[in-house]
Amino acid sequence: MNSFVAPLFSPARRKFFSKEIKMLTTIGKSTSTEAVLGAVKGMRNRKKRLKVLKDARYPVLFIAGKDDQAVTLEQTLAQCAIPVKATVVFLANTGHMGMFEKPFDTQNALRHFAESILI
Template identity: 50%
Template sequence: MTDTTTYTDTGTGDALVFLHGFCESKQVWEEFAKPLEQKFRIIALDLPGHGRHTSNLNSSTMSMEGMADHVKEQLDILGIRKCLMIGHSMGGYVTMAFAEKYSAMLTGICLFHSSALPDTDEKKENRNKTIDYVERHGVVNFINPFVEPLFYRENRERLQAEIELLKEIGRQTPQPAVLAALAAMRDRPDRSQVLADLKCPVLFLFGKDDGAVPLEKALEQCHLPNNSTVCFLGKTGHMGMFERTYETRKALEKFAETIYG
């Protein structure tokens, strides 16, 4: 039986399923998705190890594939047979793992500041350094300086409340979950071929000033799907749902309307 505290289910109509990123929770989508409830059924899930989903954690459930299986189980319980899946950052990695295993359930996907590509060797080494830091200094000391650089520098002052919200969510993520998620992101495979083989439409939302998904990596993948829509956002870092709420929501809404009619 599903834990009703680990998801929200609002609105009616065709389903949009929102997956959050690393050290986030379903809460990051709360205000962003609310206006979409007038047209769509909105499902936001806490991924394993995050938010209120902090039980039965191991390397299998915390892998991208394990998280995708968890999403599938929750959608089955909720009676969702088809959906448009939106994945932010790590949630996009989970979306790609889901697409590899359960593509027949997808009417479309949105990679929201995310990628089908694997970590580079440099990024893997940075993951290893972060794992070592979290093991030695703890989650709080990691999260406090981690969050603000996710935002474009000119957006940080006006979005202090959102930055503090993300820090609070991140600080509540259990250390074993943080470590397991870092290792899972480091070890995820290249799913660019999955992206190329997808039969459903794909929406890419990229920040031009996103240090986590650099512009050159965005350009490497956005041409791969047979049907893709790409939105590049200037003066935007990794957190477009906060930095460019109106533009990203409108892009997603238009994409969903194109799919569902």
């Protein structure tokens, strides 16, 4: 579990987020093997859903960490180009865990996106 959680955070800031990494590792270690295997199998076996992005006639929000090692910047950029209406927010010095690494920026991105489509 240690080798899974830490890489979700930006390499440059992992020491700063050591408490969060420890907390998430503890949660992971306390999760049943059956649940972990089920989640991993679900992610591995899920169908590609790019058609959802292609068919989207509604606004789509992408929030991505520039240092994400789980979903690379190149993968994110490729997906951002698919929807007709996409809003893209890239978080600097952030990995896959923007909600921990940049909580205010993540909240602001969500708020501004919601306001832009609801007002």
